[in-house]
Amino acid sequence: MSFSGIDPNFTLPPRFYTSTEIFEEELERIFYSRWIYVACEADLPKPGDYITLKIGTRSFFLQRTESGEVHGFYNVCRHRGHELVQGETGNCRRLICPYHNWTYDLNGNLKHARGMDADFPKEDFGLNPIEVAVIGGLIYVCLSSPAPADIEQVRSMLTPYLAPYELPKTKIACQKDIIEACNWKLVIENNRECLHCTSNHPELLVPLYSSGFGKGLDKDNVQPDERRFQEKLQEKEREWENLGLPYELIEFPDNLWFRTVRLPLANQCISHTLKPEHACKKLLGNFKKPEGSGLSLWTHPNSWNHFLSDHIVTFAVFPLSVDKTLVRTKWLVAADAVEGVDYDLENLTHVWTQTNAQDQSLAEGTYRGICSGGYMPGPLADEEYLVKQFLSWYSDQLTETPVH
Numbered sequence: 001m002s003f004s005g006i007d008p009n010f011t012l013p014p015r016f017y018t019s020t021e022i023f024e025e026e027l028e029r030i031f032y033s034r035w036i037y038v039a040c041e042a043d044l045p046k047p048g049d050y051i052t053l054k055i056g057t058r059s060f061f062l063q064r065t066e067s068g069e070v071h072g073f074y075n076v077c078r079h080r081g082h083e084l085v086q087g088e089t090g091n092c093r094r095l096i097c098p099y100h101n102w103t104y105d106l107n108g109n110l111k112h113a114r115g116m117d118a119d120f121p122k123e124d125f126g127l128n129p130i131e132v133a134v135i136g137g138l139i140y141v142c143l144s145s146p147a148p149a150d151i152e153q154v155r156s157m158l159t160p161y162l163a164p165y166e167l168p169k170t171k172i173a174c175q176k177d178i179i180e181a182c183n184w185k186l187v188i189e190n191n192r193e194c195l196h197c198t199s200n201h202p203e204l205l206v207p208l209y210s211s212g213f214g215k216g217l218d219k220d221n222v223q224p225d226e227r228r229f230q231e232k233l234q235e236k237e238r239e240w241e242n243l244g245l246p247y248e249l250i251e252f253p254d255n256l257w258f259r260t261v262r263l264p265l266a267n268q269c270i271s272h273t274l275k276p277e278h279a280c281k282k283l284l285g286n287f288k289k290p291e292g293s294g295l296s297l298w299t300h301p302n303s304w305n306h307f308l309s310d311h312i313v314t315f316a317v318f319p320l321s322v323d324k325t326l327v328r329t330k331w332l333v334a335a336d337a338v339e340g341v342d343y344d345l346e347n348l349t350h351v352w353t354q355t356n357a358q359d360q361s362l363a364e365g366t367y368r369g370i371c372s373g374g375y376m377p378g379p380l381a382d383e384e385y386l387v388k389q390f391l392s393w394y395s396d397q398l399t400e401t402p403v404h
Ligand code: FES
Pocket: 077, 078, 079, 080, 081, 082, 097, 098, 099, 100, 101, 102
């Protein structure tokens, strides 16, 4: 794949959003080769719990073992290749293939192989594993082996930021899937800037300053409209120091694939809600009182996440085809929080349900424009530098990642 002649300060030429050949290449070089955010520990609370997932054409499942680890395997039996587990979620202590009942334990070892002689080497026919990494309760997988070793660097940098929220002690209060009629890169590009926020996200801008999401963190170059944000930031930084909460911006260091930062919430908000009240009475981790900030985390190629003192919202993007993209949102609350008592589901999910619908409309509208026949790459503003950063990372993957 050549990017020569493509201006890095502009959006991509139309073929990158519409060509099925380029889409196939993206699956190979990015989604089958890189660490991909897929789920979180709260999806698998008990030993034996499993979830099935698909990236591109590849299907696999994640399961919690008896000893509490999360393992992942391709969803295929080693006998004649029948799919092993069915449905999106479930629980079992033995994986029994429906075809001829070959049976595997939760570590993927073949325990019973119907029809085979007594001396059949069962140890050679365990399930085909995938690489799994859990960081602060977020589950990343890699469908190639060996997986990129940079996961350990990401883990050591991110863990202190995520630890205060104790994600493994949460439960999923709600999950919503949206299928957007657009190329997956438009979902990510849209997520990497907040230039569109003031004209499109009235609900989101109640708890959020538009600063911090592509502008406003350059302390030597403060724009007049960022003054209030800057003042709040300074005040909160002192509080975060006292609370021992990490807050410094880490932005795609050493070619790594994440950006994280703690940002103050706007309008006295203490959660991603429309009123300055918490969305869930039970707080997460070690928080003793609601904290008016959010830790945000973005990972290439497919996620963004917001950690509040009373809940977590996490977003995973799965490309389904060149023009269809699944956006999966999960809202997490403390495991012992009770719906209707500690939180109201509609209140908890309102801001991001509205925001997701607005972003869906923007990404789909952009896709229709790109397919109009008249689209030409457009210039990116300074405030859209994280879009440039994503496109630069993307072009590196397509030119440098070997196909496995
Ligand atoms: S295909 Fe699974 S037991 Fe035969």
